[in-house]
Amino acid sequence: MTNPAYQDDEHYVAPFSEDTQFGELKDSAPAAKYRPSVTGWFGILVVGFWILIAVLGPFVAPYGENDLPFPDAYSEFQVPQPGAWLGTDVEDRDVLSRLLFGAGRTLGISITATVMAYFLGVVLGIGAVVAGPRVDLILSRINDAFLSLPTIMLGLVVVAAVGSSIPVLILTAGFIYTTIVFRLARSIGMEIVVMDYVEAARARGEGLWWIVTREVWPNAALPLVSDFGLRLIVVILFISSLSFLGLGVQPPQADWGSMVRENLGALQYGASVVPVVAPALAIASLTVGINLIVDDVSAGAGGKLAKRM
Amino acid sequence: MQALIAKRLFIGLVTMLAVSIIIFLGTKILPGDAAQIRLGQSASAENLANLREKLGLDRPYYQQYLTWLGNFLSGDLGNSLSGDAPISGLIADRYKNTLIVSALTALIGVPISLALGIAAAMYPDSYLDRSVSMLSVVLVAAPEFFTATLLVMFFVLFLGLGSTIVSGSTEGMGLFALIGHFALPIATLCFVIASQMIRMSRAALLNVMASPYIEMAILKGLPRRRIILRHALLNAIGPIVNVVALNLAYLVTGVIVVEVYFSYQGLATLIVQGVQTRDYVMVQSLGMIFCAVYVVIMLIADIAAIMSNPRLRHPR
Numbered sequence: 001m002t003n004p005a006y007q008d009d010e011h012y013v014a015p016f017s018e019d020t021q022f023g024e025l026k027d028s029a030p031a032a033k034y035r036p037s038v039t040g041w042f043g044i045l046v047v048g049f050w051i052l053i054a055v056l057g058p059f060v061a062p063y064g065e066n067d068l069p070f071p072d073a074y075s076e077f078q079v080p081q082p083g084a085w086l087g088t089d090v091e092d093r094d095v096l097s098r099l100l101f102g103a104g105r106t107l108g109i110s111i112t113a114t115v116m117a118y119f120l121g122v123v124l125g126i127g128a129v130v131a132g133p134r135v136d137l138i139l140s141r142i143n144d145a146f147l148s149l150p151t152i153m154l155g156l157v158v159v160a161a162v163g164s165s166i167p168v169l170i171l172t173a174g175f176i177y178t179t180i181v182f183r184l185a186r187s188i189g190m191e192i193v194v195m196d197y198v199e200a201a202r203a204r205g206e207g208l209w210w211i212v213t214r215e216v217w218p219n220a221a222l223p224l225v226s227d228f229g230l231r232l233i234v235v236i237l238f239i240s241s242l243s244f245l246g247l248g249v250q251p252p253q254a255d256w257g258s259m260v261r262e263n264l265g266a267l268q269y270g271a272s273v274v275p276v277v278a279p280a281l282a283i284a285s286l287t288v289g290i291n292l293i294v295d296d297v298s299a300g301a302g303g304k305l306a307k308r309m
Numbered sequence: 310m311q312a313l314i315a316k317r318l319f320i321g322l323v324t325m326l327a328v329s330i331i332i333f334l335g336t337k338i339l340p341g342d343a344a345q346i347r348l349g350q351s352a353s354a355e356n357l358a359n360l361r362e363k364l365g366l367d368r369p370y371y372q373q374y375l376t377w378l379g380n381f382l383s384g385d386l387g388n389s390l391s392g393d394a395p396i397s398g399l400i401a402d403r404y405k406n407t408l409i410v411s412a413l414t415a416l417i418g419v420p421i422s423l424a425l426g427i428a429a430a431m432y433p434d435s436y437l438d439r440s441v442s443m444l445s446v447v448l449v450a451a452p453e454f455f456t457a458t459l460l461v462m463f464f465v466l467f468l469g470l471g472s473t474i475v476s477g478s479t480e481g482m483g484l485f486a487l488i489g490h491f492a493l494p495i496a497t498l499c500f501v502i503a504s505q506m507i508r509m510s511r512a513a514l515l516n517v518m519a520s521p522y523i524e525m526a527i528l529k530g531l532p533r534r535r536i537i538l539r540h541a542l543l544n545a546i547g548p549i550v551n552v553v554a555l556n557l558a559y560l561v562t563g564v565i566v567v568e569v570y571f572s573y574q575g576l577a578t579l580i581v582q583g584v585q586t587r588d589y590v591m592v593q594s595l596g597m598i599f600c601a602v603y604v605v606i607m608l609i610a611d612i613a614a615i616m617s618n619p620r621l622r623h624p625r
Contacts, residue, residue: 144324145324145327145328145331146331148324148327148328148600148603148604148607149328149331149600149603150558150561150562150599150600150603151562152561152562152565153561153596153599153600153603154331154335156580156581156584156592156596157331157332157335157336157592157596158335159584160336160583160584160587160588160589160592161335161336161337161587161589163587233450237450237452240452241452241453241454241562241565241566244452244454244566244569244570245565245566245569245581245584246569246581246585247581247584247585257452257454260454260458261569264473264570264572267458267461267462267465267466267473268472268473268474273458273462273466276458277458277462280452280454280455280458281455283451283452283455284450284451284452284455287450287451287452288446288447288450288451290450291446291447291449291450292446295446
């Protein structure tokens with residue numbers, strides 16, 4: 001199998017000299033390059049758009065998240081019109097503004113929780129591998145118990161116990177998905193730790209810290225980072241589902257999942273469907289966008305990751 | 310094989326015990342116990358102490374846990390904190406809807422998705438294969454309420470069929486009447502589980518298709534259809550059953566969202582209501598039921614995988 005990247009002119013390096021780095025050698029593997037396909041670009045465009053909105057949303061929103069565009073009139077579920085470009089919701093508020101405010105909340109909570117899950121999962125997972133069989137056994141058994149529960153049930157139990165707030169949501173989702181990252185990080189670590197180069201480092205007498213940061217982590221990083229996107233999708237769906245059930249972000253704060261729930265009545269009364277469709281479409285486009293990117297990247301990298309979801 | 314299955318059953322039992330401990334402790338971390346919730350913030354210390362003694366809340370955790378587990382196993386699920394009604398009665402009123410929707414989803418969704426998955430594997434890179442995998446990339450990542458909204462917009466608002474709320478009694482309905490009654494919830498759940506099942510059953514088949522004995526069959530000149538149906542499918546049954554069980558287990562999550570979306574009464578709406586009113590006795594009991602179903606489905610998946618593997622069935 002020939003790798004087209006080898007044939008590129010840009011990979012041609014002048015003959016070996018004193019200060020040539022290993023990565024510059026002609027025979028070294030080329031730095032991994034991701035060239036998005038059409039669907040990949042589409043995903044990047046959509047996700048980039050939502051990240052931009054998440055950051056800028058509150059500044060460009062025409063109204064505050066609880067302001068009424070038509071304060072003088074009875075204006076529940078108005079159709080889109082000048083002054084309220086996506087219409088109004090069940091409590092007469094501007095749907096567009098709430099969507100813009102909700103973007104930061106939905107994305108912010110999900111990304112923070114995913115990062116937390118990754119940090120804990122990777123530290124514990126690789127820690128379990130290098131700390132030896134006894135620690136590994138204890139951590140893995142505890143992890144298996146949590147993994148055998150439906151995630152939404154864990155979420156419901158926690159919310160029932162301590163109530164719902166944004167920090168609780170982040171911690172809950174973070175801990176729940178730590179279990180999955182732990183398993184992944186552990187299995188990748190297991191493969192790596194038996195490699196000859198780790199053994200060589202041990203034989204050299206390197207310490208635990210050195211082995212983890214210099215030998216195990218660089219080799220585990222790529223598969224873990226690629227899995228991050230899939231995990232992010234699952235966390236966004238988890239948070240949105242909790243909010244949709246009325247157990248996530250609490251009113252009057254706007255969040256995409258809770259917006260769908262608040263405005264479900266619009267479908268029943270035959271009023272404007274935009275207040276329901278807009279937030280549902282926002283979540284779907286975001287998660288599908290991420291999925292398209294992950295699919296595209298993993299297709300380029302051999303296509304194994306998409307199956308793990 | 311018996312030993313393997315016995316071992317798996319034992320692990321399942323241990324898992325259920327661990328799950329019960331997690332759920333019990335999870336609902337114990339809340340500030341204020343059952344007595345506090347029932348009597349309110351202004352209750353006198355004496356009344357609180359009396360009720361705690363009556364409910365056994367003054368005893369150590371492990372004793373409380375064992376009593377709770379014992380009662381649960383003997384069918385006494387306790388009384389709900391709000392309203393003081395026995396939880397088993399509340400469940401008896403509502404379990405039917407949840408069961409009917411899940412069962413019908415499995416009945417309709419599984420054969421269709423497996424047929425599509427097998428067809429996609431039979432003709433890889435055909436239009437069918439490409440459109441099915443494109444659709445599943447989209448559906449697999451979209452939330453249930455998005456799929457439900459699309460279905461409602463198309464069927465109810467555009468075609469004028471059915472209604473956005475599922476209501477009314479299902480007493481005495483036949484199979485087809487039930488399917489009609491719950492058409493939209495079932496369709497939503499079918500879409501959600503189908504995308505995964507199609508993708509994974511196709512992958513499982515293509516995986517088997519890469520093995521040498523299939524190559525042999527191809528070299529013999531057998532048509533692809535026959536190779537798939539007669540040779541590959543039998544060896545893909547294990548992974549496929551696994552895929553089916555995984556997705557049916559996912560119904561535990563999906564059914565909650567769908568029940569709330571179409572606002573009909575079922576176990577899922579009951580647990581959501583329990584969480585909203587912070588009725589932790591109800592959450593404990595229903596949580597245990599949902600988790601038990603989940604664990605049992607997973608168990609069936611593993612046992613099916615063991616039994617469909619000829620090497621395990623006929624050990625040398």
